[in-house]
Amino acid sequence: MNISQQRAAARPRARGTERSVARRAELIAIGRKLFADTSYDALSMDDIARQAHVAKGLIYYYFQSKRGYYLAIIQDSVADLVTFAASGLELPQVDRVHRTIDSYLRYAEHHQAAYRTIVSGGVGFDTEVHAIRDGVREAIIATIAEGAYGRTDIAPLARTGLLAWLCSVEGAALDWIDRPVLSRETLCELLVKTLGGTLRAIEELDPAYRAPAPARRDA
Template identity: 85%
Template sequence: MPHQRAAVRPRMRGTERSVARRAELIAIGRKLFADTSYDALSMDDIARQAHVAKGLIYYYFQSKRGYYLAIIQDSVADLVTFAASGRDLAAVDRVHRTIEGYLRYAEHHQAAYRTIVSGGVGFDTEVHAVRDGVREAIIDTIAEGAYGRRDISAPARMGLLSWVCSVEGATLDWIDRPGLSRDLMRELLVKTLGGVLRAVEELDPAHPAPQPARRDG
């Protein structure tokens, strides 16, 4: 029995160290790939800037492409979780909360946001698919807030997709050229979303735009 216990405990510590080391490498990679294109960074460059042996990166990620995909997927998980918070709120409030969360994430995690939205996505269809997954997650979150469901019509989905794509470009410009406060940027995006939702309602009355909350006396 004592021998079994002694064998298990080091293995658990090793697993924890591996998870922490992998997370550390991903955090470093998020910064590296946000500032430099995928093709411009060799594995030797990455290892040198990360202050690790190149073999360690291969051990955890098998290849530079595997490393890059892990970075993108990690960034995506953070963004989607952050933007989708506030499920217990009223519909209109939830839309505000989602946009606020999205902007707050972009503002405080600029390197990760750039990696998700424009970090070399054109070179790899798998990375492109990951970015599309972010868009679908944001569309689902907005649809739940606006309509109370994710299963929406084609016109409604296309309207929300067009809005999300415009938000990506506007948010990139906002973090690159700060000028608007986050509050003002949020209100601008909320109002443009309102325009999209009203247009969707005109084309598909089964998807009415949510009404602003009434203020009592």
């Protein structure tokens, strides 16, 4: 799956008339504000309806349940993350990596409750939240691979190396939003440098995946 397909998958196409699609999008936008820093369990459907100034039945009509509504909100917000992270093809390689990581950290910072849900996999073993998380991971890995190697269809060793780095990013971001001692800029720079180390390690184990010049110590 290429990056364009991943972006499309991250935001499922709504069905219905133009008016109903617009109404659904409006409810999602309201929900994104309500759940930006509030956990799933902290708001009841009555709370949501009251703060959104809509009838509770309208939310059930479009999303069937509170969980369905929350999943739609998460899918919509991470679609923005994937789109932004994968953009900037015209930028120099180092700038694009900075942009990708910075946009990821901005998402974690401004959507803390949703980010925790995605990274932790939801309440218990939530396969739909896991699918959203895995989709974001694949999109970010594809973006990094395309920038580093010029392609997204990489060998298992390279993919595992990038996945290990991305999992460390998730852990660092979780710790950072709980204890924001470092500035976003400093954390971003740290993660960029650890990516360089990952790319060099991948090259050492598989010379076919040569680390790009900005990541090389001899550059």
